[in-house]
Amino acid sequence: MEHQETHCIICGEATEDGIVVVNQFICTSCEQEMVKTDVEDRKYPFFIHRLKRLWVHMNV
Numbered sequence: 001m002e003h004q005e006t007h008c009i010i011c012g013e014a015t016e017d018g019i020v021v022v023n024q025f026i027c028t029s030c031e032q033e034m035v036k037t038d039v040e041d042r043k044y045p046f047f048i049h050r051l052k053r054l055w056v057h058m059n060v
């Protein structure tokens, strides 16, 4: 089996555990963070900001 390591676009962590969204890799911990992040959470704008870049890529 090939060993493939991917860098998370949010935290930059190199890991094999995660999901791919719009051809961008998000590690499991960041995905969990996003899932449980509430709109009123301070981290929310951060994730939205990072994800916005993905949506922009997608719509170009």
Ligand SMILES: [Zn+2]
Residues within 6 Å of the ligand: 008, 009, 010, 011, 012, 013, 026, 027, 028, 029, 030, 031
């Ligand atoms: Zn991450």
